[in-house]
Amino acid sequence: xxxxxxxPFRVLPGFxxxxxxxxxxxxxxxxxxxxxxxxxxxxxxxEHFWNSISSPRVLASFGxxxxxxxxxxxxxxxxxxxxxxxxxxxxxPGRKLVDSLVDLPFxxxxxxxxxxxxxxxxxxxxxxxxxxxxxxxxxxTPWGVLIALIFIGLPFVxxxxxxxxxxxxxxxxxxxxxxxxxxxxIFRHVIFPTLLPALLTGFALAxxxxxxEYGSVIFIAGNIPxxxxxAPLMIVTKLEQFDYAxxxxxxxxxxxxxxxxxLIINSLQxxxxxxxxxxx
Amino acid sequence: MxxxxxxxxxxxxxxxxxxxxxxxxxxxxxxxLLGPSGCGKTTLLRIIAGLEQAxxxxxxxxxxxxxxxxxxxxxxxxxxxxxxxxxxxSVFDNVAFGLRVKPRAERPSEDAIxxxxxxxxxxxxxxxxxxxxxxxLSGGQRQRIALAxxxxxxxxxxxxxxxxxxxxxxxxxxxxxxxxxxxxELHITSIFVTHDQExxxxxxxRVVVMNRGQVEQIGSPEAVWHxxxxxxxxxxxxxxNRFHGHADAGALQIxxxxxxxxxxxxxxxxxxxxxFARPHELDIDTDLSxxxxxxxxxxxxxxxxxxxxxxxxxxxxxxxxxxxEVELPLDRLVALQLSVGREVRLTPSRLKxxxxxxxxxxx
Numbered sequence: 001x002x003x004x005x006x007x008p009f010r011v012l013p014g015f016x017x018x019x020x021x022x023x024x025x026x027x028x029x030x031x032x033x034x035x036x037x038x039x040x041x042x043x044x045x046x047e048h049f050w051n052s053i054s055s056p057r058v059l060a061s062f063g064x065x066x067x068x069x070x071x072x073x074x075x076x077x078x079x080x081x082x083x084x085x086x087x088x089x090x091x092x093p094g095r096k097l098v099d100s101l102v103d104l105p106f107x108x109x110x111x112x113x114x115x116x117x118x119x120x121x122x123x124x125x126x127x128x129x130x131x132x133x134x135x136x137x138x139x140x141t142p143w144g145v146l147i148a149l150i151f152i153g154l155p156f157v158x159x160x161x162x163x164x165x166x167x168x169x170x171x172x173x174x175x176x177x178x179x180x181x182x183x184x185x186i187f188r189h190v191i192f193p194t195l196l197p198a199l200l201t202g203f204a205l206a207x208x209x210x211x212x213e214y215g216s217v218i219f220i221a222g223n224i225p226x227x228x229x230x231a232p233l234m235i236v237t238k239l240e241q242f243d244y245a246x247x248x249x250x251x252x253x254x255x256x257x258x259x260x261x262x263l264i265i266n267s268l269q270x271x272x273x274x275x276x277x278x279x280x
Numbered sequence: 281m282x283x284x285x286x287x288x289x290x291x292x293x294x295x296x297x298x299x300x301x302x303x304x305x306x307x308x309x310x311x312x313l314l315g316p317s318g319c320g321k322t323t324l325l326r327i328i329a330g331l332e333q334a335x336x337x338x339x340x341x342x343x344x345x346x347x348x349x350x351x352x353x354x355x356x357x358x359x360x361x362x363x364x365x366x367x368x369x370s371v372f373d374n375v376a377f378g379l380r381v382k383p384r385a386e387r388p389s390e391d392a393i394x395x396x397x398x399x400x401x402x403x404x405x406x407x408x409x410x411x412x413x414x415x416x417l418s419g420g421q422r423q424r425i426a427l428a429x430x431x432x433x434x435x436x437x438x439x440x441x442x443x444x445x446x447x448x449x450x451x452x453x454x455x456x457x458x459x460x461x462x463x464x465e466l467h468i469t470s471i472f473v474t475h476d477q478e479x480x481x482x483x484x485x486r487v488v489v490m491n492r493g494q495v496e497q498i499g500s501p502e503a504v505w506h507x508x509x510x511x512x513x514x515x516x517x518x519x520x521n522r523f524h525g526h527a528d529a530g531a532l533q534i535x536x537x538x539x540x541x542x543x544x545x546x547x548x549x550x551x552x553x554x555x556f557a558r559p560h561e562l563d564i565d566t567d568l569s570x571x572x573x574x575x576x577x578x579x580x581x582x583x584x585x586x587x588x589x590x591x592x593x594x595x596x597x598x599x600x601x602x603x604x605e606v607e608l609p610l611d612r613l614v615a616l617q618l619s620v621g622r623e624v625r626l627t628p629s630r631l632k633x634x635x636x637x638x639x640x641x642x643x
Contacts, residue, residue, distance in 0.1 A: 171364040174331050175426075177351045178358040179378035179433055189381070193368040 034255065041252045044245025052246040053253050057225050058234050064142055065231040066257065069210035072149035076206045077199055080157025087158070088165040102158050105151055110215030117148055118219045140222025145230060148216045153206030160202035164195055193272070200269040204262055211258050281342045281436040281469050282307045283328060288337035290323055290493075297323040298334070299493040308467045310460070312474055312484035316516065320493040321473045322441055328471065329439050330354045341436065357430030357468075361442040363422040365414040371425050372410040375400055378433035400428040403462070420451040424458075431466075440472035444479065452476075456483045477517050481505060489513050511634050514556040521562060521604045523555040523574075524636070532633060535597045537574050539628055552636040557628040559607040564590065565625040566616055573625035576604060578618055588613040592626065 041049055052058065086092075087099055105113065121128045121139040131138050138144050168191065176186045214232040221228040231254055238247035283305040290298040297320045305311050313321040326332040328339055330351035338347045346354055365374050375397045379388055388396065401407035404424040414422055423443060430438060443459070444452040460483050463470055474480050480487050481501040489496045489504055489512075497509040508514040515522065525534035527547035532539050532555050539555075547553060565573060576592040587607045594602045604626060608616075618624070 169362070169364065171360050171362065172366065174351070175358065175360060175364040175429075176366075176377070176381075178329060178331070178354075178356060179381065179429065180352050180355075181377070181381040182352065185381045189377070190366055193366075 037248045037251050037255060040244060040248040044249065048245055049249045049252075052238070052243075052249040057229065058231070058250060060226045061229045061231045061234045062253070062257075064145060064229065065211060065254070066261075068142060068145045068149055068230075069207050069213075072146055072153050072210045073203045073207035075146075075150055076153045076157045077203050080154060080202060080206075081161055081195070081199060083154075084158045084161040084165055088162060102155050105153075106155050110152065110213065111219070113151060114148060114216035114219035117144075117151060117216065121147060121220060139220050140224065140228060142221075142228055144220040144222065145217055145228055148220050149210040149213060152213055152216055153210050156205040156209065157199065157202030160198045160205065161195055164198040168194060197269050197273040200265055200272060204265040204269065207265070208258065208262060211254065282340075283437055283469060283471070284340040285324070285328065286338045286340065288324065288327060288334045288339075290320070290327065290332070290334050296493050298327070301337075301490075301493070301495055303488060303495065303498070305469060305471060307469055309485045310463045310470045310472070310483065312472055312480035312487045313490060314474055314477060314480040314487050314516075315490035315496075317475055319490045321475075321490050324490075325439050325441055325471060325473050328437075329356050329358050331358070355433065355436045357427075357433065357435030357438045359423070359426050359430050359438070359440040359443050361445045363414070363419075363426045363446075365422055365426055365429070367414055369413075370410065371401070371406070371412050371414070371417070372397055374414065374425060375429045375432050377429060396432065397428075400432055403431075404428045418451075419447045420455055423447065423455065427459075427462075431468075435468070438468050438470040440470065442473055442475070444476075445474075452479070459483060481517075489516065491516070508556075508632070511554055511556070511636075514632065519559055519605055521557045521559065521606075523557075523602075523631075525553060525555065527551045527553050527633070527635075532631065534574060538571070539573060539626075539631060547633065547635060553633050554636045555631050555633045557631050559589070559605045560587070561628055561630040562604070562606045563627050563629055564606055564608065564616060564618070565627055566618075566622070568623060568625060570625065573627040576624060576626050578620050578622045578624060581613070581618060581620060583610060583613060586610075590618065592624070594626075 044052070053062075083102065087095060087102075118139055119125050121131075121144060123129060123132045123137065123139065125139070128137075128139055138147065172190055172194075173186050176190045181189065212232065214230075214236075217230055218233055221230060221233075223229050223233055231250060235247045235250050238244075238250065285301060285303050288298050288301045290296075299320075301320070301324060303324075313324060315321045323332060327334045330339075330346070330349060334347070338345055340346065341354065351358075366377065369377065376393050379393045379396065382388075398407060398410070401410055404427060406421055406424055406428070409417065409421065409425075414425070417425065427440075427443075440459075444455050447455065456479055459472075472483070481504075484501060486498065487501055487504050488498050491512045497504050497513045499507075499509075504513060505517055508517060514520055523532065523534055523539075525532045527533070528538065528549060530540065532553065568575075574594060576594040578590060579593050580591040582589040582591075588610055590606045590608060590613070592604045592606065594604060596602065606626070
């Protein structure tokens with residue numbers, strides 16, 4: 001009795017074991033390798049770190065990587081929502097096929113995606129030549145980077161929003177309609193707030209994936225210094241010059257910025273989920 | 281406001297949900313649509329609300345044809361079985377929803393909305409919950425909020441779809457008394473759908489009994505209970521003893537036995553008939569020398585409560601077993617000195633006889 005009194009009672013056994021396992025697993029796979037990034041960075045000294053991350057080329061690559069990733073995630077949120085909506089709400093021939101096509105960017109080796117996109121959007125490709133006739137260049141510009149990032153981030157929003165949309169009770173919309181709400185008001189005040197947490201999760205996943213993306217981007221980007229170089233490419237460039245401390249400096253900055261951004265998105269997500277009473 | 285429906289038909293694939301239904305709901309009444317699941321009652325309610333389109337027929341609200349009016353403009357309050365509250369909104373915002381989505385020109389000021397919502401929350405006795413979220417409320421509280429939300433837009437009619445269906449027995453009882461009281465205060469024309477006969481009879485001014493997409497009977501709770509118009513209504517409301525037999529000059533011939541009945545209209549001799557008697561309308565006689573009545577055997581006696589319940593079995597000529605139930609005053613039970621296994625005669629004090637059309641044989 002004495003021991004039970006100050007030990008909180010739990011129905012499920014193995015709390016210590018599972019927590020210990022979780023921590024060990026995370027440490028081995030995530031924390032230790034990541035801390036190595038910071039240790040390696042520190043070995044180069046403060047001045048080398050600053051010089052590595054403040055050169056114009058690197059700064060431009062940060063701008064492109066984070067800017068294009070945020071833009072791609074935002075675009076995927078809008079069109080991913082549309083796609084999920086059509087897949088859930090309408091029955092049309094080939095729906096199953098479209099549904100499985102959505103996952104293709106997950107499965108495709110990124111280099112294949114990169115080559116395919118480049119072939120189409122290059123000035124001599126199908127779409128690229130059309131655009132070129134209007135004096136628009138897509139491949140080998142930041143637009144190309146954006147397109148590649150949209151491509152690889154597409155499944156995230158669709159797959160996070162889809163189940164929530166499927167569970168959405170039709171009665172909620174009927175109730176809103178019987179109270180006099182117009183279609184757009186029903187979407188704005190009833191459907192959208194319910195989808196928002198899932199949408200933010202999808203946004204965060206698509207963003208995280210886009211920031212770290214390498215394979216599909218480097219082909220279509222053309223890697224022109226100051227214009228279409230992404231941050232992961234800068235890391236590879238430094239590595240090829242055997243500047244390990246310089247490479248990890250860029251990596252450390254990416255890590256911290258990504259972590260902060262994801263933390264913000266996740267707290268937004270938790271906040272909106274609380275509002276719809278999920279965890280209340 | 282009055283509601284009329286004329287010749288409503290609704291088909292779901294090959295299933296006929298409503299088959300030429302015409303009804304008239306007078307202003308200010310609380311009417312129950314009662315029937316087993318799949319009888320079309322919910323479909324009829326949803327057609328009146330405009331949530332569903334009838335294949336043919338018309339819905340007349342206050343004398344004007346509303347068949348083509350969108351649910352948004354019909355000004356009906358609809359209450360769902362599973363509440364359909366907006367989870368991401370507080371109780372207050374839920375109730376205020378209908379007022380806030382009004383076009384700018386008709387929308388009341390935020391002050392007026394606040395007053396109105398507070399009044400409604402007081403009306404449903406939940407003003408202390410205004411800042412809570414639906415997930416923090418009990419089922420009964422949620423349904424009262426759903427009702428307040430529906431009333432906020434001052435609907436012309438109130439439609440409730442199995443409003444107490446998802447609640448436990450005690451809360452159900454409380455809420456239906458409360459709904460009756462609320463209706464007596466507001467006098468808004470209301471229709472509610474239920475499969476629970478007790479609920480319908482207790483709450484409604486009038487009961488519409490439905491079966492297989494058709495209306496079986498319309499009447500006051502007393503009328504449908506005491507004078508069921510069809511065999512279906514008889515067997516649907518309360519427990520009842522059912523006898524199949526042939527008409528024979530003022531009596532019912534079952535196999536070789538006869539019981540007297542009081543048919544309203546003469547039945548053709550030898551016609552197949554079906555007869556009903558409620559448990560309290562049957563008496564038991566232990567004198568087996570008399571021929572009148574049906575032979576049966578006592579299988580169970582429950583002698584608690586105000587009356588005793590006696591279950592009996594009767595074999596017909598084809599050896600099919602029929603189960604019967606009799607309710608007797610306790611002193612009568614004592615006087616009869618019944619015991620399980622005893623052979624007795626059943627004699628109805630009242631027997632309602634219907635000619636048996638082919639369709640009812642299947643029922």
